[in-house]
Amino acid sequence: MNRFSLNRFSLNHATTKFWDQTEAIEACARVGIGIGLWREPVADKGLAATAKQVRDAGVAVTSLCRGGFLTGGGTEALADNRRAIDEAAALGTSELVMVCGGIVDWAAGLDGARARVAEALAELAPYAKQCGVRLAIEPLHPMFASDRCVVSTLDQAIELASPFEPDVVGVVVDTYHIWWDPTVFAAIERAAGRIAAFQVADWITPLPAGVLTGRGQLGDGCVDFRRFRMAVEAAGYTGPIEVELFNDEIWARPGPQVLAETMQRYRDHVA
Template identity: 55%
Template sequence: MSAGRLSLNQWTTRSWSVAEAVDGCARHGVEAVGLWREHVAGHGLAATARLVRDAGVRVSSLCRGGFLTGGTWLDDNRAAIDEAAELGAACLVLVVGGLPGVAPGEPPAPGFSRDLAGARARVADALDVLAPYAGERGVRLALEALHPIYCADRAVVSTLKQALDLAERHPSEQVGVVVDTFHQWWDPDVFGQIARAGDRIASYQVCDQLSPLPPDVLLARAVPGDGVIDFGPLTAAVAAAGYAGDVEVEVFNADVWAADPDEVLATVRARYAALVEPHL
Protein backbone atom coordinates (compact mmCIF):
# COMPACT_ATOMS: atom_id res chain seq x y z
CA MET A 1 0.00 0.00 0.00
CA SER A 2 1.31 3.44 -0.92
CA ALA A 3 2.46 5.86 1.77
CA GLY A 4 1.11 8.75 -0.30
CA ARG A 5 3.24 11.88 -0.01
CA LEU A 6 5.83 10.45 2.39
CA SER A 7 9.44 10.78 1.22
CA LEU A 8 12.47 9.10 2.75
CA ASN A 9 15.36 11.51 3.06
CA GLN A 10 18.35 9.31 2.37
CA TRP A 11 20.24 10.52 5.44
CA THR A 12 17.62 8.92 7.71
CA THR A 13 18.84 5.51 6.57
CA ARG A 14 22.40 6.70 6.17
CA SER A 15 23.97 3.28 5.66
CA TRP A 16 21.87 2.59 2.58
CA SER A 17 23.33 3.29 -0.83
CA VAL A 18 21.24 5.00 -3.48
CA ALA A 19 20.19 1.63 -4.88
CA GLU A 20 19.32 0.29 -1.42
CA ALA A 21 17.33 3.40 -0.55
CA VAL A 22 15.32 3.25 -3.77
CA ASP A 23 14.70 -0.47 -3.27
CA GLY A 24 13.69 0.15 0.34
CA CYS A 25 11.22 2.80 -0.74
CA ALA A 26 9.72 0.41 -3.29
CA ARG A 27 9.36 -2.38 -0.72
CA HIS A 28 7.76 -0.10 1.88
CA GLY A 29 5.41 1.69 -0.52
CA VAL A 30 7.22 5.02 -0.25
CA GLU A 31 7.01 6.80 -3.58
CA ALA A 32 9.61 9.55 -3.10
CA VAL A 33 13.19 9.90 -1.91
CA GLY A 34 15.38 12.84 -0.95
CA LEU A 35 18.88 12.20 -2.26
CA TRP A 36 22.28 13.44 -1.11
CA ARG A 37 24.91 14.46 -3.60
CA GLU A 38 27.73 12.33 -2.22
CA HIS A 39 25.60 9.18 -2.49
CA VAL A 40 24.53 10.14 -6.00
CA ALA A 41 28.16 10.67 -6.98
CA GLY A 42 29.04 7.23 -5.62
CA HIS A 43 26.33 5.56 -7.69
CA GLY A 44 26.84 7.81 -10.71
CA LEU A 45 24.60 10.70 -11.72
CA ALA A 46 23.26 9.19 -14.94
CA ALA A 47 22.82 5.79 -13.30
CA THR A 48 20.90 7.35 -10.42
CA ALA A 49 18.64 9.25 -12.80
CA ARG A 50 17.85 5.98 -14.62
CA LEU A 51 17.34 4.13 -11.35
CA VAL A 52 14.71 6.48 -9.96
CA ARG A 53 12.95 6.77 -13.32
CA ASP A 54 12.79 3.01 -13.75
CA ALA A 55 11.57 2.54 -10.18
CA GLY A 56 8.89 5.22 -10.58
CA VAL A 57 10.24 7.04 -7.51
CA ARG A 58 10.07 10.85 -7.29
CA VAL A 59 13.14 12.78 -6.16
CA SER A 60 11.64 15.15 -3.59
CA SER A 61 14.90 17.01 -3.08
CA LEU A 62 18.61 16.95 -3.71
CA CYS A 63 20.77 17.92 -0.77
CA ARG A 64 22.72 19.99 -0.78
CA GLY A 65 24.08 23.12 -2.35
CA GLY A 66 24.92 26.34 -0.60
CA PHE A 67 27.79 27.39 1.69
CA LEU A 68 27.64 30.69 -0.13
CA THR A 69 29.60 32.75 2.39
CA GLY A 70 33.03 31.40 1.46
CA GLY A 71 35.08 32.08 -1.63
CA THR A 72 34.61 28.87 -3.65
CA TRP A 73 30.84 28.46 -3.86
CA LEU A 74 30.13 29.16 -7.51
CA ASP A 75 31.35 26.09 -9.38
CA ASP A 76 30.05 23.62 -6.82
CA ASN A 77 26.59 25.17 -6.78
CA ARG A 78 26.36 25.28 -10.54
CA ALA A 79 27.28 21.59 -10.53
CA ALA A 80 24.61 20.90 -7.89
CA ILE A 81 21.99 22.68 -10.01
CA ASP A 82 22.97 20.62 -13.04
CA GLU A 83 22.71 17.43 -10.96
CA ALA A 84 19.25 18.39 -9.69
CA ALA A 85 18.13 19.00 -13.26
CA GLU A 86 19.39 15.59 -14.38
CA LEU A 87 17.59 13.87 -11.51
CA GLY A 88 14.35 15.78 -12.00
CA ALA A 89 14.49 16.80 -8.34
CA ALA A 90 11.64 18.92 -7.04
CA CYS A 91 14.20 21.26 -5.50
CA LEU A 92 17.86 21.73 -4.59
CA VAL A 93 18.19 22.42 -0.87
CA LEU A 94 20.62 25.21 0.00
CA VAL A 95 22.31 25.35 3.40
CA VAL A 96 23.68 28.84 2.99
CA GLY A 97 26.85 28.67 5.10
CA GLY A 98 28.13 30.25 8.29
CA LEU A 99 30.60 32.99 9.05
CA PRO A 100 33.48 33.17 6.56
CA GLY A 101 36.33 31.10 7.96
CA VAL A 102 34.13 28.96 10.23
CA ALA A 103 33.58 25.44 8.90
CA PRO A 104 31.36 22.70 10.38
CA GLY A 105 33.19 20.58 12.91
CA GLU A 106 36.38 22.66 12.84
CA PRO A 107 37.78 25.47 14.99
CA PRO A 108 37.48 28.92 13.41
CA ALA A 109 40.32 29.61 10.99
CA PRO A 110 42.85 32.31 11.87
CA GLY A 111 41.42 35.67 10.88
CA PHE A 112 37.86 34.38 10.49
CA SER A 113 35.13 36.97 10.07
CA ARG A 114 32.67 37.91 12.81
CA ASP A 115 30.73 40.10 10.37
CA LEU A 116 27.31 38.43 10.48
CA ALA A 117 25.58 41.12 8.44
CA GLY A 118 28.29 40.88 5.82
CA ALA A 119 27.91 37.10 5.62
CA ARG A 120 24.19 37.48 5.05
CA ALA A 121 24.86 40.02 2.31
CA ARG A 122 27.13 37.46 0.63
CA VAL A 123 24.24 35.00 0.57
CA ALA A 124 21.99 37.54 -1.13
CA ASP A 125 24.67 38.35 -3.71
CA ALA A 126 25.26 34.67 -4.47
CA LEU A 127 21.55 34.07 -4.99
CA ASP A 128 21.51 36.88 -7.54
CA VAL A 129 23.94 34.76 -9.56
CA LEU A 130 22.51 31.30 -8.92
CA ALA A 131 18.77 31.94 -9.26
CA PRO A 132 18.83 32.75 -13.01
CA TYR A 133 21.17 29.81 -13.65
CA ALA A 134 18.75 27.50 -11.83
CA GLY A 135 15.78 28.98 -13.63
CA GLU A 136 17.33 28.31 -17.02
CA ARG A 137 17.64 24.64 -16.07
CA GLY A 138 14.20 24.25 -14.51
CA VAL A 139 15.59 23.82 -10.99
CA ARG A 140 14.07 25.39 -7.91
CA LEU A 141 16.45 26.46 -5.15
CA ALA A 142 15.10 25.86 -1.63
CA LEU A 143 16.59 28.01 1.12
CA GLU A 144 16.74 26.16 4.42
CA ALA A 145 16.84 28.27 7.56
CA LEU A 146 18.68 26.38 10.30
CA HIS A 147 18.22 26.64 14.05
CA PRO A 148 20.30 29.55 15.42
CA ILE A 149 22.70 27.15 17.18
CA TYR A 150 24.12 26.46 13.70
CA CYS A 151 24.49 30.11 12.72
CA ALA A 152 28.28 30.30 13.09
CA ASP A 153 29.26 27.28 11.01
CA ARG A 154 26.33 26.21 8.82
CA ALA A 155 23.67 28.83 8.15
CA VAL A 156 23.58 32.55 8.83
CA VAL A 157 19.90 32.33 7.84
CA SER A 158 18.12 31.23 11.02
CA THR A 159 14.42 31.96 10.56
CA LEU A 160 11.80 31.36 7.93
CA LYS A 161 11.32 35.13 7.72
CA GLN A 162 14.98 35.63 6.79
CA ALA A 163 14.73 32.90 4.17
CA LEU A 164 11.59 34.44 2.68
CA ASP A 165 13.13 37.91 2.63
CA LEU A 166 15.91 36.48 0.45
CA ALA A 167 13.67 34.28 -1.69
CA GLU A 168 11.22 37.04 -2.53
CA ARG A 169 13.91 38.92 -4.45
CA HIS A 170 13.53 36.22 -7.15
CA PRO A 171 10.73 34.49 -9.06
CA SER A 172 8.96 31.84 -7.01
CA GLU A 173 9.79 29.12 -9.52
CA GLN A 174 13.50 29.89 -9.06
CA VAL A 175 13.80 30.32 -5.28
CA GLY A 176 11.61 28.87 -2.56
CA VAL A 177 12.06 27.87 1.06
CA VAL A 178 12.16 24.74 3.16
CA VAL A 179 9.81 24.43 6.10
CA ASP A 180 11.64 22.12 8.50
CA THR A 181 10.00 21.23 11.81
CA PHE A 182 13.29 20.67 13.64
CA HIS A 183 14.74 24.02 12.66
CA GLN A 184 11.61 26.14 12.93
CA TRP A 185 9.17 24.75 15.51
CA TRP A 186 10.54 27.06 18.23
CA ASP A 187 10.00 30.30 16.26
CA PRO A 188 7.10 32.37 17.72
CA ASP A 189 6.46 33.78 14.23
CA VAL A 190 6.53 30.46 12.40
CA PHE A 191 2.80 30.24 11.65
CA GLY A 192 2.65 33.74 10.24
CA GLN A 193 5.68 33.08 8.09
CA ILE A 194 4.31 29.76 6.79
CA ALA A 195 1.14 31.59 5.74
CA ARG A 196 3.27 34.29 4.12
CA ALA A 197 5.33 31.65 2.28
CA GLY A 198 2.40 30.27 0.29
CA ASP A 199 3.69 28.89 -2.99
CA ARG A 200 7.28 29.64 -1.91
CA ILE A 201 7.26 26.41 0.10
CA ALA A 202 9.47 24.13 -1.96
CA SER A 203 9.92 21.36 0.61
CA TYR A 204 8.39 20.26 3.91
CA GLN A 205 10.77 18.27 6.08
CA VAL A 206 9.70 16.66 9.33
CA CYS A 207 11.62 15.23 12.24
CA ASP A 208 11.48 15.57 15.98
CA GLN A 209 13.87 17.22 18.47
CA LEU A 210 15.34 15.20 21.28
CA SER A 211 15.31 16.45 24.85
CA PRO A 212 17.77 16.48 26.48
CA LEU A 213 20.06 17.39 23.62
CA PRO A 214 22.93 15.00 22.85
CA PRO A 215 26.54 16.21 23.14
CA ASP A 216 26.63 16.67 19.34
CA VAL A 217 23.64 18.92 18.67
CA LEU A 218 23.81 18.07 14.97
CA LEU A 219 22.45 14.65 15.98
CA ALA A 220 19.54 15.99 18.04
CA ARG A 221 16.96 14.98 15.44
CA ALA A 222 14.58 12.11 16.06
CA VAL A 223 11.88 10.12 14.32
CA PRO A 224 8.55 11.94 14.74
CA GLY A 225 7.01 11.02 18.06
CA ASP A 226 10.31 10.50 19.87
CA GLY A 227 10.80 14.13 20.88
CA VAL A 228 9.03 17.35 21.81
CA ILE A 229 7.56 18.76 18.57
CA ASP A 230 3.82 19.02 17.92
CA PHE A 231 3.47 18.12 14.24
CA GLY A 232 -0.27 18.68 13.84
CA PRO A 233 -0.39 22.49 13.88
CA LEU A 234 2.75 22.89 11.79
CA THR A 235 1.55 20.42 9.17
CA ALA A 236 -1.90 21.98 9.06
CA ALA A 237 -0.34 25.40 8.51
CA VAL A 238 1.80 24.09 5.65
CA ALA A 239 -1.27 22.49 4.07
CA ALA A 240 -3.30 25.69 4.50
CA ALA A 241 -0.53 27.61 2.73
CA GLY A 242 -1.18 25.44 -0.31
CA TYR A 243 1.76 23.04 -0.21
CA ALA A 244 0.89 19.80 -1.97
CA GLY A 245 4.34 18.27 -2.43
CA ASP A 246 6.15 15.43 -0.73
CA VAL A 247 6.85 15.35 3.00
CA GLU A 248 10.40 14.27 3.77
CA VAL A 249 11.41 12.64 7.01
CA GLU A 250 15.04 13.65 7.59
CA VAL A 251 16.70 12.37 10.75
CA PHE A 252 20.29 12.89 11.95
CA ASN A 253 20.61 10.55 14.92
CA ALA A 254 23.37 8.09 15.81
CA ASP A 255 20.98 5.50 17.28
CA VAL A 256 18.72 5.67 14.21
CA TRP A 257 21.72 5.26 11.91
CA ALA A 258 22.87 2.21 13.88
CA ALA A 259 19.48 0.50 13.64
CA ASP A 260 18.23 -1.79 10.87
CA PRO A 261 17.22 0.58 8.02
CA ASP A 262 14.15 -1.50 7.20
CA GLU A 263 12.94 -1.20 10.79
CA VAL A 264 13.64 2.53 10.73
CA LEU A 265 11.66 3.01 7.53
CA ALA A 266 8.76 0.94 8.88
CA THR A 267 8.70 3.15 11.99
CA VAL A 268 8.95 6.32 9.90
CA ARG A 269 6.01 5.23 7.81
CA ALA A 270 3.87 4.40 10.86
CA ARG A 271 4.69 7.70 12.61
CA TYR A 272 4.02 9.68 9.44
CA ALA A 273 0.62 8.01 9.11
CA ALA A 274 -0.24 8.74 12.74
CA LEU A 275 1.25 12.21 13.33
CA VAL A 276 1.58 13.99 9.99
CA GLU A 277 -0.70 12.62 7.27
CA PRO A 278 -4.00 13.34 9.09
CA HIS A 279 -3.17 17.06 9.02
CA LEU A 280 -2.30 17.37 5.32
Protein backbone atom coordinates in the same frame (compact mmCIF):
# COMPACT_ATOMS: atom_id res chain seq x y z
CA MET B 1 -1.47 0.32 7.34
CA ASN B 2 -3.65 2.73 5.43
CA ARG B 3 -1.62 3.26 2.26
CA PHE B 4 -3.40 6.54 1.55
CA SER B 5 -1.88 8.01 4.69
CA LEU B 6 1.54 7.62 3.02
CA ASN B 7 0.65 9.24 -0.29
CA ARG B 8 2.92 12.24 0.44
CA PHE B 9 5.56 10.47 2.52
CA SER B 10 9.16 10.66 1.36
CA LEU B 11 12.22 9.08 2.93
CA ASN B 12 15.13 11.48 3.05
CA HIS B 13 18.10 9.16 2.59
CA ALA B 14 19.87 10.86 5.53
CA THR B 15 17.38 9.10 7.82
CA THR B 16 19.01 5.80 6.84
CA LYS B 17 22.44 7.24 6.15
CA PHE B 18 24.34 3.96 6.04
CA TRP B 19 21.72 2.04 4.04
CA ASP B 20 23.06 1.50 0.57
CA GLN B 21 21.43 4.04 -1.74
CA THR B 22 20.53 1.42 -4.35
CA GLU B 23 18.77 -0.70 -1.73
CA ALA B 24 16.99 2.33 -0.26
CA ILE B 25 15.63 3.33 -3.68
CA GLU B 26 14.48 -0.24 -4.30
CA ALA B 27 12.68 -0.26 -0.93
CA CYS B 28 10.97 3.04 -1.71
CA ALA B 29 9.82 1.62 -5.04
CA ARG B 30 8.29 -1.41 -3.31
CA VAL B 31 6.15 0.70 -0.97
CA GLY B 32 5.42 3.44 -3.47
CA ILE B 33 7.08 6.43 -1.76
CA GLY B 34 9.52 9.15 -2.81
CA ILE B 35 13.09 9.69 -1.72
CA GLY B 36 15.25 12.71 -0.95
CA LEU B 37 18.80 12.15 -2.14
CA TRP B 38 22.19 13.51 -1.10
CA ARG B 39 24.94 14.49 -3.49
CA GLU B 40 27.71 12.39 -1.94
CA PRO B 41 25.99 8.98 -2.20
CA VAL B 42 24.73 9.93 -5.66
CA ALA B 43 28.32 10.66 -6.71
CA ASP B 44 29.49 7.35 -5.24
CA LYS B 45 26.92 5.42 -7.27
CA GLY B 46 27.27 7.68 -10.30
CA LEU B 47 24.86 10.40 -11.33
CA ALA B 48 23.78 8.72 -14.56
CA ALA B 49 23.31 5.35 -12.86
CA THR B 50 21.26 6.87 -10.04
CA ALA B 51 19.10 8.85 -12.44
CA LYS B 52 18.43 5.69 -14.45
CA GLN B 53 17.57 3.71 -11.32
CA VAL B 54 15.00 6.17 -9.98
CA ARG B 55 13.53 6.65 -13.43
CA ASP B 56 13.23 2.90 -14.09
CA ALA B 57 11.87 2.27 -10.59
CA GLY B 58 9.30 5.06 -10.85
CA VAL B 59 10.57 6.64 -7.61
CA ALA B 60 10.16 10.40 -7.32
CA VAL B 61 13.26 12.25 -6.13
CA THR B 62 11.63 14.83 -3.89
CA SER B 63 14.76 16.90 -3.25
CA LEU B 64 18.53 16.91 -3.60
CA CYS B 65 20.72 17.90 -0.67
CA ARG B 66 22.60 20.04 -0.76
CA GLY B 67 23.75 23.21 -2.38
CA GLY B 68 24.76 26.34 -0.55
CA PHE B 69 27.74 27.26 1.65
CA LEU B 70 27.71 30.59 -0.12
CA THR B 71 29.17 32.82 2.58
CA GLY B 72 32.77 32.21 1.57
CA GLY B 73 32.13 33.80 -1.79
CA GLY B 74 34.34 33.11 -4.78
CA THR B 75 33.97 31.28 -8.04
CA GLU B 76 34.54 27.82 -6.56
CA ALA B 77 31.36 27.91 -4.46
CA LEU B 78 29.33 29.20 -7.39
CA ALA B 79 30.73 26.50 -9.66
CA ASP B 80 29.90 23.78 -7.16
CA ASN B 81 26.35 25.06 -6.85
CA ARG B 82 25.94 25.08 -10.62
CA ARG B 83 27.05 21.45 -10.59
CA ALA B 84 24.47 20.75 -7.89
CA ILE B 85 21.78 22.38 -10.05
CA ASP B 86 22.80 20.15 -12.96
CA GLU B 87 22.64 17.09 -10.71
CA ALA B 88 19.16 17.96 -9.47
CA ALA B 89 17.94 18.39 -13.04
CA ALA B 90 19.48 15.06 -14.07
CA LEU B 91 17.76 13.29 -11.16
CA GLY B 92 14.40 14.76 -12.10
CA THR B 93 13.88 16.88 -9.01
CA SER B 94 13.06 20.57 -9.10
CA GLU B 95 14.20 21.20 -5.52
CA LEU B 96 17.82 21.81 -4.52
CA VAL B 97 18.07 22.34 -0.76
CA MET B 98 20.41 25.21 0.09
CA VAL B 99 22.27 25.29 3.42
CA CYS B 100 23.69 28.77 3.09
CA GLY B 101 26.90 28.57 5.13
CA GLY B 102 28.29 29.99 8.35
CA ILE B 103 30.42 33.01 9.21
CA VAL B 104 33.63 32.97 7.21
CA ASP B 105 34.68 36.59 7.69
CA TRP B 106 34.28 37.43 11.37
CA ALA B 107 34.93 41.11 10.72
CA ALA B 108 31.89 41.24 8.42
CA GLY B 109 29.76 39.34 10.95
CA LEU B 110 26.26 38.01 10.41
CA ASP B 111 25.11 40.93 8.29
CA GLY B 112 28.05 40.57 5.94
CA ALA B 113 27.55 36.81 5.65
CA ARG B 114 23.88 37.20 4.82
CA ALA B 115 24.73 39.84 2.23
CA ARG B 116 27.07 37.36 0.57
CA VAL B 117 24.27 34.79 0.47
CA ALA B 118 22.02 37.31 -1.27
CA GLU B 119 24.72 38.13 -3.81
CA ALA B 120 25.36 34.46 -4.57
CA LEU B 121 21.66 33.72 -5.00
CA ALA B 122 21.47 36.53 -7.55
CA GLU B 123 24.34 34.90 -9.44
CA LEU B 124 22.81 31.41 -9.35
CA ALA B 125 19.13 32.14 -9.88
CA PRO B 126 19.25 32.66 -13.67
CA TYR B 127 21.05 29.35 -14.17
CA ALA B 128 18.65 27.54 -11.84
CA LYS B 129 15.71 28.95 -13.76
CA GLN B 130 17.24 27.84 -17.06
CA CYS B 131 17.60 24.29 -15.67
CA GLY B 132 14.11 24.14 -14.11
CA VAL B 133 15.50 23.82 -10.60
CA ARG B 134 14.44 25.84 -7.57
CA LEU B 135 16.96 26.98 -4.98
CA ALA B 136 15.29 26.02 -1.70
CA ILE B 137 16.70 28.07 1.18
CA GLU B 138 16.63 26.11 4.43
CA PRO B 139 16.81 28.07 7.68
CA LEU B 140 18.72 26.18 10.36
CA HIS B 141 18.39 26.45 14.13
CA PRO B 142 20.42 29.41 15.52
CA MET B 143 22.90 27.03 17.17
CA PHE B 144 24.22 26.36 13.65
CA ALA B 145 24.57 30.03 12.65
CA SER B 146 28.31 30.29 13.18
CA ASP B 147 29.44 27.29 11.13
CA ARG B 148 26.61 26.04 8.93
CA CYS B 149 23.86 28.52 8.20
CA VAL B 150 23.50 32.22 8.93
CA VAL B 151 19.84 31.96 7.94
CA SER B 152 18.11 31.06 11.21
CA THR B 153 14.43 31.85 10.73
CA LEU B 154 11.85 31.31 8.05
CA ASP B 155 11.34 35.07 7.86
CA GLN B 156 15.03 35.53 7.01
CA ALA B 157 14.78 32.86 4.32
CA ILE B 158 11.71 34.57 2.84
CA GLU B 159 13.54 37.92 2.74
CA LEU B 160 16.42 36.33 0.82
CA ALA B 161 14.03 34.59 -1.58
CA SER B 162 11.67 37.52 -2.16
CA PRO B 163 13.62 39.26 -4.97
CA PHE B 164 13.18 36.16 -7.14
CA GLU B 165 10.28 34.33 -8.73
CA PRO B 166 8.77 31.77 -6.32
CA ASP B 167 9.52 28.87 -8.65
CA VAL B 168 13.18 29.90 -8.87
CA VAL B 169 14.05 30.59 -5.22
CA GLY B 170 11.91 29.13 -2.45
CA VAL B 171 12.13 28.16 1.21
CA VAL B 172 12.23 24.94 3.20
CA VAL B 173 10.02 24.39 6.22
CA ASP B 174 11.94 21.98 8.46
CA THR B 175 10.27 21.42 11.81
CA TYR B 176 13.49 20.51 13.61
CA HIS B 177 15.03 23.87 12.86
CA ILE B 178 12.13 26.29 13.25
CA TRP B 179 9.63 24.76 15.69
CA TRP B 180 10.80 27.12 18.46
CA ASP B 181 10.16 30.39 16.57
CA PRO B 182 7.14 32.28 18.01
CA THR B 183 6.54 33.89 14.60
CA VAL B 184 6.85 30.68 12.56
CA PHE B 185 3.19 30.17 11.70
CA ALA B 186 2.81 33.76 10.54
CA ALA B 187 5.96 33.21 8.47
CA ILE B 188 4.52 30.06 6.91
CA GLU B 189 1.46 32.03 5.91
CA ARG B 190 3.73 34.70 4.45
CA ALA B 191 5.61 32.02 2.50
CA ALA B 192 2.52 31.05 0.50
CA GLY B 193 3.51 30.01 -2.99
CA ARG B 194 7.20 29.85 -2.10
CA ILE B 195 7.40 26.69 0.04
CA ALA B 196 9.70 24.34 -1.85
CA ALA B 197 9.97 21.49 0.66
CA PHE B 198 8.49 20.38 3.96
CA GLN B 199 10.73 18.26 6.18
CA VAL B 200 9.89 16.77 9.55
CA ALA B 201 11.96 15.62 12.51
CA ASP B 202 11.35 15.89 16.23
CA TRP B 203 13.16 17.94 18.88
CA ILE B 204 14.23 15.80 21.81
CA THR B 205 15.75 16.81 25.14
CA PRO B 206 18.24 16.48 26.58
CA LEU B 207 20.07 16.94 23.30
CA PRO B 208 22.61 14.23 22.50
CA ALA B 209 26.28 15.16 22.82
CA GLY B 210 26.51 15.45 19.05
CA VAL B 211 23.98 18.23 18.44
CA LEU B 212 24.11 17.73 14.67
CA THR B 213 22.85 14.18 15.11
CA GLY B 214 20.18 15.03 17.68
CA ARG B 215 17.04 14.81 15.56
CA GLY B 216 14.38 12.68 17.18
CA GLN B 217 12.10 10.11 15.63
CA LEU B 218 8.60 11.46 15.04
CA GLY B 219 6.64 11.44 18.29
CA ASP B 220 9.68 11.26 20.58
CA GLY B 221 9.84 15.00 21.23
CA CYS B 222 7.80 18.17 21.43
CA VAL B 223 7.00 19.18 17.82
CA ASP B 224 3.33 19.48 16.84
CA PHE B 225 3.65 18.00 13.36
CA ARG B 226 -0.02 18.15 12.44
CA ARG B 227 -0.15 21.85 13.22
CA PHE B 228 2.81 22.39 10.90
CA ARG B 229 1.28 20.21 8.20
CA MET B 230 -2.01 22.09 8.33
CA ALA B 231 -0.14 25.41 8.26
CA VAL B 232 1.86 24.57 5.13
CA GLU B 233 -1.26 23.21 3.47
CA ALA B 234 -3.14 26.42 4.28
CA ALA B 235 -0.25 28.25 2.60
CA GLY B 236 -0.85 26.18 -0.53
CA TYR B 237 1.81 23.49 -0.14
CA THR B 238 0.53 20.00 -0.96
CA GLY B 239 3.82 18.43 -2.02
CA PRO B 240 5.97 15.69 -0.49
CA ILE B 241 6.66 15.48 3.22
CA GLU B 242 10.20 14.28 3.82
CA VAL B 243 11.26 12.64 7.05
CA GLU B 244 14.88 13.67 7.62
CA LEU B 245 16.48 12.30 10.79
CA PHE B 246 20.11 12.77 11.79
CA ASN B 247 20.52 10.40 14.70
CA ASP B 248 23.39 8.03 15.49
CA GLU B 249 21.15 5.47 17.19
CA ILE B 250 18.77 5.40 14.24
CA TRP B 251 21.67 5.17 11.80
CA ALA B 252 23.01 2.12 13.66
CA ARG B 253 19.81 0.16 12.95
CA PRO B 254 18.96 -1.74 9.74
CA GLY B 255 17.51 0.48 7.04
CA PRO B 256 14.38 -1.61 6.39
CA GLN B 257 13.53 -1.56 10.10
CA VAL B 258 13.95 2.22 10.30
CA LEU B 259 11.84 2.75 7.19
CA ALA B 260 8.99 0.63 8.56
CA GLU B 261 9.07 2.41 11.92
CA THR B 262 9.27 5.84 10.30
CA MET B 263 6.30 5.19 8.04
CA GLN B 264 4.25 4.15 11.07
CA ARG B 265 5.35 7.19 13.07
CA TYR B 266 4.47 9.42 10.10
CA ARG B 267 1.00 7.91 9.99
CA ASP B 268 0.57 8.36 13.74
CA HIS B 269 1.90 11.91 14.08
CA VAL B 270 1.84 13.69 10.72
CA ALA B 271 -0.74 12.29 8.27
